[in-house]
Amino acid sequence: MPSPHIIDDPEKGTMEQVEQSAPVALPTPRTNVSRDAQVVDLTRKVQDPEKKPADLSIVPLVQTSKPAAVKKPRKVSRWIRFQLWFNTYRKFYSIVVAVNGVGLLLAALNIWTYPRHYTGAFVLGNLLFAILMRNELFGRVLYLFVNTCFAKWTPLWYRLGWTSALQHLGGIHSGCATSGFAWLIFRVTLIFIDHKDNHDAVLIMGVITNLAVAISILSAFPWVRNTHHNVFERHHRFIGWLGLLSTWVFVVLGDSYDLDTHSWNPNGIRVIRQQDFWFAFGMTVFILIPWFTVREVKVDIEVPSPKVAIVRFERGMQQGLLARISRSSIMEYHAFGIISEGTHAKYHYLICGVQGDFTRSLVNDPPTHLWTRQLKFAGVSNTSTLYKRGIRVCTGTGLGAALSTCLQSPDWYLIWIGSDQEKTFGPTISGLIQRHLGPERVCLWDSKARGGRPDVMKLVKEAYATWQAEVVFITSNYQGNKEIMEGCKEAGIPAFGTLWDF
Numbered sequence: 001m002p003s004p005h006i007i008d009d010p011e012k013g014t015m016e017q018v019e020q021s022a023p024v025a026l027p028t029p030r031t032n033v034s035r036d037a038q039v040v041d042l043t044r045k046v047q048d049p050e051k052k053p054a055d056l057s058i059v060p061l062v063q064t065s066k067p068a069a070v071k072k073p074r075k076v077s078r079w080i081r082f083q084l085w086f087n088t089y090r091k092f093y094s095i096v097v098a099v100n101g102v103g104l105l106l107a108a109l110n111i112w113t114y115p116r117h118y119t120g121a122f123v124l125g126n127l128l129f130a131i132l133m134r135n136e137l138f139g140r141v142l143y144l145f146v147n148t149c150f151a152k153w154t155p156l157w158y159r160l161g162w163t164s165a166l167q168h169l170g171g172i173h174s175g176c177a178t179s180g181f182a183w184l185i186f187r188v189t190l191i192f193i194d195h196k197d198n199h200d201a202v203l204i205m206g207v208i209t210n211l212a213v214a215i216s217i218l219s220a221f222p223w224v225r226n227t228h229h230n231v232f233e234r235h236h237r238f239i240g241w242l243g244l245l246s247t248w249v250f251v252v253l254g255d256s257y258d259l260d261t262h263s264w265n266p267n268g269i270r271v272i273r274q275q276d277f278w279f280a281f282g283m284t285v286f287i288l289i290p291w292f293t294v295r296e297v298k299v300d301i302e303v304p305s306p307k308v309a310i311v312r313f314e315r316g317m318q319q320g321l322l323a324r325i326s327r328s329s330i331m332e333y334h335a336f337g338i339i340s341e342g343t344h345a346k347y348h349y350l351i352c353g354v355q356g357d358f359t360r361s362l363v364n365d366p367p368t369h370l371w372t373r374q375l376k377f378a379g380v381s382n383t384s385t386l387y388k389r390g391i392r393v394c395t396g397t398g399l400g401a402a403l404s405t406c407l408q409s410p411d412w413y414l415i416w417i418g419s420d421q422e423k424t425f426g427p428t429i430s431g432l433i434q435r436h437l438g439p440e441r442v443c444l445w446d447s448k449a450r451g452g453r454p455d456v457m458k459l460v461k462e463a464y465a466t467w468q469a470e471v472v473f474i475t476s477n478y479q480g481n482k483e484i485m486e487g488c489k490e491a492g493i494p495a496f497g498t499l500w501d502f
Contacts, residue, residue: 074457076486084485088164089171089499096175100126104182119187120251124279126180127213127247128286133173135286136377142166143320143378147385156470159386160494163471167380167496174220181213197259205250212243222500229356230332237330244283251276293375294329301366304426308397309352309362311336311370312428316345319404320382323350326371327358334358337401337475338376339432342408349428353397380496381405381473384412391415391463391472393456393484398475398498399429405473406437413441413467415459419448441467456480457487464493474498 103122106112115122132138146162188206191198218224219235255271256264271277302310311325317340324333340348352359384390384405393415394402406414414437421444422430433442443463447453460472474484474497481497488495 074483074487076490080486080489084489088168089174092168092171093175093178096172097179100175100179100182104179104186108186115183115186116190118275119183119190120254120274120276121279123180123183123187124247124251124276124283126176126183128279128282130173130176130180131283131286133169133176136290136373136375138286139169139378140375142169143382147383151386152388156494159383160471163380163383163386163496166378166383167499170499177213177217177220181210181217184210184213194259197262199253199257199262199264202250202253202257205246205253209243209246209250212239212246216240216243226500229334233332241287244280244287247280247283251280290373290375293373294371295374296329296369296371298368299370301362302426302428303363303366304428305424306363307354307424308426309354309359309366310426310428311350311352311362312347313349313372314347316340316343317348317376317404318343318382319408320379320384321376321404322379322401323376324373325350327361327367329371332358333371333373335377337379337381337398337404339400339403339429340407341432341436349400349432351397351400351425351429380499384409384473387411387470389413389467389469391460391467391469392475393417393460393472394475395477395480398477399425401475402473403429403432406441407432410441413443413463413469415443415445415456415463417445417447417453417456419446421446456484457491460484460488460493461491470494471496 100122103112103115107115107119110116143166146166150159150162152159184206188203188210191203191206195203216236216239219232219239225232251274252271255274255277256266258265297313300312302312304310313323317338319340319342321338322335323338324335326333334352336350336352338348338350352362354360354363379401381392381401381404384392389411390405391413392402392405395417396419399416399418402414402416406412414433418424433444443459445454445459463469464472472484472488472493472495474481474488474495476484476498478498478500485495485497
C-alpha cells in the first residue's frame with residue numbers, strides 16, 4: 001500500500017487512494033453481533049500491561065462482503081461544481097474588488113474627485129481591513145459574538161450563513177489587499193503626473209511601498225503557499241513589515257510636504273489630523289498584537305510512528321482553535337488543530353504529520369521547548385456550538401482539527417478514516433477517543449485492516465440521517481474534500497470542507 005500523502009496544515013488531512021471496500025451500514029446498537037461482523041470495543045483501556053493497545057482499526061459498522069472493485073469517479077453536474085467553486089470566499093472577493101473598482105474608475109475619470117484628494121485613505125483603509133480579517137484577536141471576538149448570540153435558536157439557514165461568512169473571511173482579506181494595491185498604484189500615478197509639484201522623496205517612497213506590497217501579495221498566491229511554505233512566510237511577513245515601514249515614511253512625507261509652497265512643513269499636529277495616519281496606526285496595532293503574545297513554552301513530544309509527532313502543551317483549550325508553533329520566535333510558524341478535553345483539562349495536543357523539514361525535525365530531533373502564540377486563532381469548527389447536532393468527518397492527521405469538537409460536545413458524531421490508526425497515532429490519541437466517545441457516536445475506519453477506504457458518502461449520508469444532524473464539517477486532503485463536498489452538495493446536506501485560500 002502506498003504511503004499516505006500528509007498535508008502539514010490544520011485544516012487538511014490525509015486520505016489514501018486505495019481500493020473501494022464493500023458497502024457498509026450504520027446499525028442500531030445491539031448486544032450480539034455475528035462472527036463475520038467486526039465491531040469496535042471502545043471499553044478496552046489503552047495501556048494494559050497484559051494486553052496490546054486498543055485496536056482502533058475496527059468501527060461500529062458491519063462489513064458484510066468482500067472488498068469490491070474500485071468505483072469509478074462520481075459524475076457531478078457542472079452546476080454543483082460551479083456552486084462549490086464560486087463559494088463565499090470568491091463572493092466576498094468579487095464584491096470587495098468590484099466596489100473598489102467602480103470607485104477607482106470614477107476617480108480615474110475625474111467624476112468622483114474625493115478619492116483624488118484623499119487617495120491615501122482608500123489605500124490604507126483597504127489594507128487595514130485586509131490585516132484585520134487575519135488578526136487573531138478580531139477573529140476570536142467575531143466568533144465569540146456569533147456563537148454567543150445565534151447558537152441553536154436561530155433558523156438553520158441563518159447559522160449556516162454565519163459559518164460560511166466566518167470561514168471565508170479570507171475573501172475580504174484578499175479583496176481588500178488587492179484593492180489597496182490598486183489604489184496605491186493610482187496614488188503613485190497621480191504623484192508621478194504631478195511630479196513637478198511633489199518632492200522626489202515622496203515619489204521614491206511610493207514606488208518602494210508599491211514594490212513591497214506587490215511582493216507580499218504575490219508570495220501569498222496558492223501555488224506559493226502550498227508548495228513553498230517557507231518562501232511564502234518569509235516574503236509575506238518580512239516584506240510585509242518592510243511595506244508597513246515604507247508606508248509610514250510615505251504617509252509622513254506626503255502629509256508633511258506642502259504642495260502650494262513646495263516646502264516641508266514638519267508639523268506633527270497636521271500629520272495626525274490626516275485620515276491615512278490613523279489607518280496606518282491601526283494597521284500597526286493589529287499587526288503587533290499577536291506578536292506580543294509569543295512565548296517559548298515547554299512541550300512533551302510523543303513519536304508513535306515515523307509519520308506523526310504528538311506535541312503536548314500545558315493547559316486546556318476550548319474546541320475549534322488552532323495553534324501556530326515554531327522553533328524560533330519569528331521564523332517558520334506552522335499551524336495545527338488543537339486537541340483538548342476542554343478548558344478544565346491539564347493538557348492540549350497537536351497532531352503533526354511529517355511532510356516538510358519542520359515536522360520531520362519534530363520526529364527526528366524532538367525539542368523540549370517550542371515558540372507559540374498564546375492567542376490562538378479560531379477555525380470553522382469553532383462554530384460547531386451553533387448547531388444542535390453535527391457530523392465531523394476527517395481523514396488521517398485531519399483528526400487534529402476535528403477531535404476537540406467531538407470530545408467537548410456529546411452532540412457531534414465522529415467519522416475518522418485512516419491507515420493503521422492505533423499504530424500511527426499512538427495511545428494518547430486513542431485514549432482520548434476511548435474515554436470520551438462511545439460506540440454510538442464514532443466511526444473509526446482503518447483502511448489498511450479493511451483492505452481499502454469505505455464509500456465515504458454512504459457513511460456520511462447514513463450518519464447524517466440516523467444522527468439527525470444539521471451540518472457536516474470535513475477535514476481532508478484536496479481530493480477527499482472535493483469528493484465529499486460534491487457528494488454532500490448533490491445530496492442536499494449542508495457541509496463545510498477544508499478551505500485552500502485562493
